[in-house]
Amino acid sequence: MAKIKLKPKARKGVISIKALVKHPMETGLRKKKGKVVPANHIDHLTISHNGNKIVDADIGSSVSKDPYFKFKVPGAKGDTIELKYKDNLGKTGTKTAKSK
Numbered sequence: 001m002a003k004i005k006l007k008p009k010a011r012k013g014v015i016s017i018k019a020l021v022k023h024p025m026e027t028g029l030r031k032k033k034g035k036v037v038p039a040n041h042i043d044h045l046t047i048s049h050n051g052n053k054i055v056d057a058d059i060g061s062s063v064s065k066d067p068y069f070k071f072k073v074p075g076a077k078g079d080t081i082e083l084k085y086k087d088n089l090g091k092t093g094t095k096t097a098k099s100k
Contacts, residue, residue, distance in 0.1 A: 002091075006097045018068070019068070020067075021068075023085075025040070025041045040087060041060065043087055047084075048080075
């Protein structure tokens with residue numbers, strides 16, 4: 001499971017969500033010492049606000065290593081934000097945080 005940093009911050013009725021997912025994001029096309037590095041990338045990402053899905057994204061191998069995402073949604077201090085991902089190897093990750 002990759003390490004996830006999730007920082008939702010509420011201000012004037014809008015929550016700014018910053019998310020950093022530590023993931024290698026290998027395409028399966030790169031070689032290292034003559035051998036192909038196996039593909040390992042995030043396929044699917046969802047972000048929920050108080051249980052309601054606000055982002056539902058299919059992500060491919062073209063996204064860089066340790067992807068950073070930033071979103072804004074209407075909301076208030078204390079609202080719950082949850083990020084979930086699934087990679088092409090079947091591994092998943094989740095992180096939940098309350099907006100400050």
